[in-house]
Amino acid sequence: MRLVTPQQMRRLEELSDQNGVSYAQLMEHAGQQLSIFLLRQIRQKKGGKILFLCGNGNNGGDCFVAARLLSSQGVPVSVGLLCGIPKTILAYSMYKQLGDIPVLSSIAQIKEAIGIADFVVDGVFGTGFHGTLRPEQAELFALASSRFCIGVDIPSGGNAETGAVVPGTMRCRMTVSFGACKFGMVQYPLKTYCGEILVADIGIPESAYQQIDYPMAGITERMIANFLPSRQPDSHKGQFGKLLCITGSERMPGAAVMSAAAALRCGVGLMRLAVPRSVIAAMCARYPEPMYLPMQTDEKGFALSANGNMLLEEMAKSTAVLIGCGLGETEETKALVTRILQEATCPVILDADGINCVTGCIDIIKEVKVPLILTPHPAEMARLLHCTVAAVQSDRMEQAGSFAREHGVTLVLKGAGTIVATPEGAFVNSTGNSGMSKGGSGDVLAGMLASLVAQGIPPTNAACMAVFLHGKAGDCAAEHLSEQAMLPTDLIGELPGLFLKLEQRRHSD
Numbered sequence: 001m002r003l004v005t006p007q008q009m010r011r012l013e014e015l016s017d018q019n020g021v022s023y024a025q026l027m028e029h030a031g032q033q034l035s036i037f038l039l040r041q042i043r044q045k046k047g048g049k050i051l052f053l054c055g056n057g058n059n060g061g062d063c064f065v066a067a068r069l070l071s072s073q074g075v076p077v078s079v080g081l082l083c084g085i086p087k088t089i090l091a092y093s094m095y096k097q098l099g100d101i102p103v104l105s106s107i108a109q110i111k112e113a114i115g116i117a118d119f120v121v122d123g124v125f126g127t128g129f130h131g132t133l134r135p136e137q138a139e140l141f142a143l144a145s146s147r148f149c150i151g152v153d154i155p156s157g158g159n160a161e162t163g164a165v166v167p168g169t170m171r172c173r174m175t176v177s178f179g180a181c182k183f184g185m186v187q188y189p190l191k192t193y194c195g196e197i198l199v200a201d202i203g204i205p206e207s208a209y210q211q212i213d214y215p216m217a218g219i220t221e222r223m224i225a226n227f228l229p230s231r232q233p234d235s236h237k238g239q240f241g242k243l244l245c246i247t248g249s250e251r252m253p254g255a256a257v258m259s260a261a262a263a264l265r266c267g268v269g270l271m272r273l274a275v276p277r278s279v280i281a282a283m284c285a286r287y288p289e290p291m292y293l294p295m296q297t298d299e300k301g302f303a304l305s306a307n308g309n310m311l312l313e314e315m316a317k318s319t320a321v322l323i324g325c326g327l328g329e330t331e332e333t334k335a336l337v338t339r340i341l342q343e344a345t346c347p348v349i350l351d352a353d354g355i356n357c358v359t360g361c362i363d364i365i366k367e368v369k370v371p372l373i374l375t376p377h378p379a380e381m382a383r384l385l386h387c388t389v390a391a392v393q394s395d396r397m398e399q400a401g402s403f404a405r406e407h408g409v410t411l412v413l414k415g416a417g418t419i420v421a422t423p424e425g426a427f428v429n430s431t432g433n434s435g436m437s438k439g440g441s442g443d444v445l446a447g448m449l450a451s452l453v454a455q456g457i458p459p460t461n462a463a464c465m466a467v468f469l470h471g472k473a474g475d476c477a478a479e480h481l482s483e484q485a486m487l488p489t490d491l492i493g494e495l496p497g498l499f500l501k502l503e504q505r506r507h508s509d
């Protein structure tokens with residue numbers, strides 16, 4: 001699913017206009033698509049009165065077209081003007097074609113109409129919304145939201161660029177978005193205001209989409225199914241990658257266990273697991289598959305930089321390195337992480353404390369000569385950028401995309417609606433649930449990602465595949481264990497079922 005910012009949408013409309021599909025035709029198509037959708041809804045409900053709530057911009061214009069088309073087919077429609085007569089030439093010309101459709105402009109009339117409508121269509125504000133809602137608007141929106149409300153392009157009050165909402169934003173059961181889904185609609189909190197999202201084709205030429213800078217898309221199962229490495233019947237372990245994990249400390253051995261277990265379940269051929277010597281016996285009892293590399297530690301159980309030479313030798317034999325989960329943030333681990341990055345000979349996945357260790361010397365990232373993937377959660381991202389978590393969360397795509405472009409890395413900004421940003425474009429995940437908001441879920445993701453990269457899947461593809469499957473594993477776990485009780489380790493238990501499905505899908509394709 002394509003995702004666009006409001007600026008990109010405006011550029012698409014402009015390119016479309018230059019390529020023979022005018023602005024007026026786009027609006028006519030948008031209204032047509034909306035009317036087709038509404039007709040389907042009416043048929044399912046066996047009848048229904050439709051009230052279009054319209055603002056004075058082009059979002060209202062789409063509604064005038066739909067109202068005219070539906071009315072010509074005998075559907076009882078009315079229009080409520082919330083911001084007066086349309087301001088744009090386009091919307092005004094559509095408004096003038098309403099004919100004898102009832103137009104309500106007093107608040108009292110509109111309130112009454114909302115009360116008796118079967119469907120309320122929200123065409124008050126689209127991508128041109130800014131500022132806040134006036135109290136009387138918020139009150140009307142609350143009333144409309146209590147009905148079966150259908151969003152036009154985006155719920156009014158939502159920010160199509162960031163996913164922010166203002167108090168009183170319209171709550172829609174379904175939203176019909178034109179040309180492409182707006183990025184903000186797949187981020188929180190706006191996502192929860194959209195209901196089911198449908199994208200309507202309004203005739204923007206394919207060539208226009210191809211000219212958009214920094215394209216974005218939602219991650220789908222279909223997309224990631226093709227990334228699975230093929231397994232030939234005569235294959236051997238050396239063909240499925242060699243992963244070096246530099247993880248864990250005496251205080252956080254679990255992070256090493258979870259990332260390693262997840263990596264093993266994602267199919268890597270060989271794993272070397274560098275962890276503090278003291279935790280190896282317990283780990284090996286649980287997971288005998290990896291080759292264990294004992295690390296020397298300080299008196300608190302955190303790895304020393306003196307392990308560097310041994311780790312570099314092991315890295316030379318590896319196809320990917322995962323560093324950071326549970327490693328701890330000390331002067332010694334900082335020196336170790338820095339050295340691994342500076343001398344890396346294969347792709348590196350930098351997670352958790354691996355990220356924390358470089359926040360003071362972020363420019364070294366630009367000098368890394370191998371593909372680098374960072375997997376920060378919002379607080380780690382804020383540390384990287386030396387800003388607040390709120391600043392990260394208020395504009396996730398801008399923060400992730402700018403970082404990826406500036407540093408030439410793949411950046412996985414975690415949290416509901418995880419973003420995989422690369423220097424060329426970005427992907428957004430929609431799987432997962434709040435049952436995953438538990439310490440350890442990130443370690444599982446890091447292990448999965450590292451395993452896929454080690455197997456030779458290009459970093460961006462691997463990141464999309466890992467975040468999609470990680471969230472899907474969370475959704476499966478929640479189904480039979482509940483969001484409340486499920487654990488990060490349960491995600492690992494779901495992986496075999498998910499890979500089985502992907503393999504079956506590949507065999508049937």
Ligand SMILES: NC(=O)C1=CN([C@@H]2O[C@H](COP(=O)(O)OP(=O)(O)OC[C@H]3O[C@@H](n4cnc5c(N)ncnc54)[C@H](OP(=O)(O)O)[C@@H]3O)[C@@H](O)[C@H]2O)[C@@H](O)CC1
Nearest residue numbers: 023026027030057058059125126127128129130131132153
């Ligand atoms: N262009 C095309 O060909 C196509 C466009 N399409 C449709 O156009 C939509 C974008 O239309 P748009 O740019 O006119 O903006 P829209 O969202 O209607 O709102 C702007 C109006 O609201 C006002 N306003 C804003 N905030 C406000 C507030 N807090 N309180 C009060 N007023 C406020 C704002 O006022 P102003 O900025 O002037 O102060 C302005 O008058 C898009 O979402 C899609 O539905 C489709 O048909 C496809 C083809």
Ligand SMILES: Nc1ncnc2c1ncn2[C@@H]1O[C@H](COP(=O)(O)OP(=O)(O)O)[C@@H](O)[C@H]1O
Nearest residue numbers: 377414415416432433434437439440441442443
């Ligand atoms: N509400 C949610 N919806 C979807 N995914 C979530 C949600 N909460 C957490 N996750 C996912 O779980 C993981 C948590 O990672 P992180 O915060 O690094 O955990 P930890 O470091 O404790 O292992 C991320 O991949 C994140 O996207």
Ligand SMILES: [K+]
Nearest residue numbers: 122125154156
């Ligand atoms: K709207």
